[in-house]
Amino acid sequence: MNLSKTDQHDGPLFYIVAGEVSGDMIGAGVMKSLKKLTSGKARFAGVGGVHMSSEGLESLFPIEELSVLGLFELIPKIPKLLKRIRETVHDIFLKKPCAVITIDSKGFNFRIAKQIALKQNKKTNKIKLIHIVAPTVWAWRPGRAKKIAKLFDHLLVTFPFEPVYFIPHGLKTSFVGHPALEEKEGNADTFKKSFSIPKDCLVLSLLPGSRTGEIDRLLPVFEETVSKLKHHFPRLCILIPTVLALEDRVRNIISEWAAENVILVQNQDKQDAFAASDFAIAASGTATLELALARVPTIVAYKVNFLTGWLAYFLVNHQSIVLANRILEQPLFPLLVQKNCNSDKIVEVLISQKNRKNIAKEMELASSTIRKRLDIDGNTSSNLAAQAILNETKDL
Structure with a gap:
């Protein structure tokens, strides 16, 4: 047959x-x-x-x-x-x-x-x-x-x-x-209530990627970043969305972190976590687009090994790495790659983002524009x- x-x-x-x-x-x-x-x-x-x-x-x-x-x-x-x-x-x-x-x-x-x-x-x-x-x-x-x-x-x-x-x-x-448009908008209040997150906390989502290599390279950088951010924002809550296949690996790594208030978020709660987030730091990829649609100010941080990075320097249009920036045709979401993907630089950029007065309106406009262009x-x-x-x- x-x-x-x-x-x-x-x-x-x-x-x-x-x-x-x-x-x-x-x-x-x-x-x-x-x-x-x-x-x-x-x-x-x-x-x-x-x-x-x-x-x-x-x-x-x-x-x-x-x-x-x-x-x-x-x-x-x-x-x-x-x-x-x-x-x-x-x-x-x-x-x-x-x-x-x-x-x-x-x-x-x-x-x-x-x-x-x-x-x-x-x-x-x-x-x-x-x-x-x-x-x-x-x-x-x-x-x-x-x-x-x-x-x-x-x-x-x-x-x-x-x-x-x-x-x-x-x-x-x-x-x-784009399939990202199929995601339902999350509920910040429901998420914060479920995980007992105080209203006065600064909520930061960390998305180290969906590959083991990305996780192993970026989570140590993110740990240093969180440690330094605590000096600026004592009331800091960390969310780390992950997928089932990588959950154990991520859990093992963050179990050694000294930081408190670190919540591992399962995939079904991801959109609620985005809705609850004030800022995000994410590896390049679809997650950056999802965060833009959820109106979350995001720093894109990425690091690969030296040889891959050296080759990419000559072959890749770096600003095109950030999907939201490519769709919007403007560098709204900061990109930090290779040597610039370090805790000091990330902290500096995040504080700068937080001090921007019109950032909420910019994110709202960006989300609306992206939806119109992808729908x-x-x-x-x-x-x-x-x-x-x-x-x-x-x-x-």
Whole structure:
């Protein structure tokens, strides 16, 4: 039986691959929408985490194995990653899905797409290759767009300025909105009451990233920062949102902190924590966009190893790292990278931010502007992505 076809017994099979927590969350939303749009007939296989598992996916292997921070951090993991690529490609051809949907994690997913493109017969029984979340060609190495265009049938992007980079190379590209807009606004009062946070406390959220390498590099810097901030703000409360897969690692690190009033926040309480936050310090990534939408003044702090940082210095447009700044087309959220990512500098910038008189109005305007630029007639990103996937596979 051809599993890529729909009949009265079996619905279409979609093979979804997500390699990081953010991709896992996007994948779960797309799965939920695909089930809804196919009246529950859609079936799934692939690689994902706890969120995709909650929608019925049995992951081929744990996605934590794919969490790699930078180029030089990748090198020791290459043999294991190559093995997982072979296993994934083998599983795809074994299951014969109607489409392979890869989400972010370009280092892993693009190699899978390349292997599939090389192995399958392009004339008959072609597996559709769809990628969600474009690589940041607008931040570094725009020439990658031409190579990517050769791999996929359809690229679903989350920012309105991205299609122009890929369409000229012949890649069908659709803006489907950003999944961050699907998050419900948090409740500050509920959160503060639940965690007994006094009203006169300065609430600071720390987001060290969703990869182990990011956490190991940034949490020590954040610890020093908190220690120094205590001298300026004695009534300081620290929130550290994290995800289930990294909760134990984060808990072990912060258990050695001398600071009091440090609260580890689980993912389901994240939006409430943002609503309760006066300021935030965050690694670059989707979290910075979520904080901007939640109107939280945020300092973006990022650090990688020396060699990766040296290479990035020459190749990366640093201001484009901060998603909110790229969308707003202005450097509203301060960026501190590498040698500037230190406790003294972070404290200096945070105090400066706190002393700005109009910061609340600026955050309100920024949040409103970002929502308008990422929204597509009130449709959710998950639904738009799912509909695009079904349109791409309707003739199979």
